[in-house]
Amino acid sequence: MSYTTTNGTTVQKNDHFPVIIIGAGQAGLSSSYYLKQASVEHLVIEKHQMMNAWKTKRWDSFSLVTPNWQCQLPGHHYEGDDPHGFMVKDEIIGYLKEFEKKVNAPVLTNTSVTKVTAIEPNGYQVDTDKGTFFASQVVVGAGGYHEPIIPRMAERIPSSVYQIHSEEYKNAAQLPKGNVLVVGSGQSGAQIAEDLHLAGRKVFLATGDAPRCARFYRGRDVVDWLADMKYYDMPVSQHPLREGVRDNTNHYVTGRDGGRDIDLRKFAQAGMELFGLMDDFEDNQFKFIPNLSDNLKRADDVYNNINQRIDKYIETNNIDAPEQAHYMSDWEPNAERETLDLTDSGITTVLWCIGFRPNFSWLDAPIFNGNGYPQHERGVTPLNDLFFIGLPWLHTWGSGRFSGIAKDAEYIVKHIENNIETANAKALKSA
Structure with missing residues (x-):
């Protein structure tokens, strides 16, 4: 069974990717942006549509609470004529749609991840309602506001x-x-x-x-x-x-x-x-x-x-x-x-209006604390090939916002590149 991503890439069930990103919000697409710059093949899996929360889970009069100049997604800083104003819902969605076009990520939309399992000796099995995929490294960009x-x-x-x-x-x-x-x-x-x-x-x-x-x-x-x-x-x-x-x-x-x-x-x-x-x-x-x-x-x-x-x-x-x-x-x-x-x-x-709780029950990896929150340092978990991005205060105040996500994504992708270089060096040495 084959599927076509949003940028026209064809993927097959049981395909293996160097990197799979889970979630196509600003965190997942920012990660894709830097992976594309580094020429690292990857797949983004999104349960709904890209930027779904922004498009479906905001009230009509919603506006940003931070000024427009803080909209600093990678390669897509705010360029309007009101940097100290506050974009309203339709303007925000327009800004994000332009970002989607710029990134042109390989996103498999309307696809639910049912389980991610760390497998030996390394890598991950990613089960979805459209079949199973495999990855050497996984980036979780699904946010922390699940339930x-x-x-x-x-x-x-x-x-x-x-x-x-x-x-x-x-x-x-x-x-x-x-x-x-x-x-x-x-x-x-x-x-x-x-x-x-x-x-x-x-x-x-x-x-x-x-x-x-x-x-x-x-x-x-x-x-x-x-x-x-x-x-x-x-x-x-x-x-x-x-x-x-x-x-x-x-x-x-x-x-x-x-x-x-x-x-x-x-x-x-x-x-x-x-x-x-x-x-x-x-x-x-x-x-x-x-x-x-x-x-x-x-x-x-x-x-x-x-x-x-x-x-x-x-x-x-x-x-x-x-x-x-x-x-x-x-x-x-x-x-x-x-x-x-x-x-x-x-x-x-x-x-x-009392918030959300995270639910990472679908992620089978030994990296969670007693409260079900992932252990990490700037998004890098103890497994070293499993990453989180887009969580509140992942690294700084801006980590879960338009202002800081680019730096976090760039940092994680550099770590991914280093892992790939290390794996390639080991393969050459053992050849």
Whole structure:
């Protein structure tokens, strides 16, 4: 049985490739870009279509939260006329489609990898729903956001209430009429809550411990300041939290309408009702931990701490920048409600925005820690011929984003080239 890839390459079942890449998002295609430059034959296997998550799992009003200049995919940096703006969904998809054309990778789409097995004496067997392939080296570019998290308490919420995860949300019109409980105040939860609020919906928001940051401070985007401060160049090995930073929730901020802060306190002043962490559903009551004040204070402390570090950088380097006062809250919850009655609240939708969990159960290789996370150093696993790319903080803050993926892909491909050279040298020596 033969199959044709997206660039016209014909592959057969049981074919052997020097490299197989799993996943055709920005991570997988960036790896393909450098493998093509190195003239290393390879195959990319994608479960759906290329860049599937960007094309199908973003809401309609979605925009980047980092400025356009940080779109630095290999050979495809942003070249538009608004480098400090924020591309919206259709513009992002257009940018990525152009990248797909430039790379022209050999992608086998709509093909599910069911198992990857390390085989002796070396190499890998890659089983798919279209047959088995073999590879000397494997790059896993399937990301780390595989299974949407919905807690077991959701099973007790009546079937009359529509439940949806953030990855399925498109717009307010998609939801049944009535009020909405958004669970989670991270980057997606905060932005979706705002989207619903702007659409005229009554929103209840169950907050968590997500931090926040300013959009603009002292005359510039905070991202610009942090870039100058080399924050985005810091490897995970030098971060104060070390590998623990990989578990951090992203700061909430938005690029919508040219970019602005997200301030949950202002949401409350505008009519959104805020709660602490959602804890349970029982007897027709949503139950919350009374930690709303703590959650808000923690987010504001992070916000001001980042700004203070920028202040110090400005002072140390004698930079001429306008003064700006630190954030001071002007709203506090009078009392924290610990319950919310489903019927009385008029809630018809619960929208879960509490993230994803990784699932690498299909990868049979002894490289995982007790939490099911792959052990690696800058994407290189202890097996030395199995690699990961595109994971959050794989190496730096930008590893899972458009800004840092190129450097990670280039590093991994150089490692792959070295492995090939070593194998060839051994073969010549034994000949």
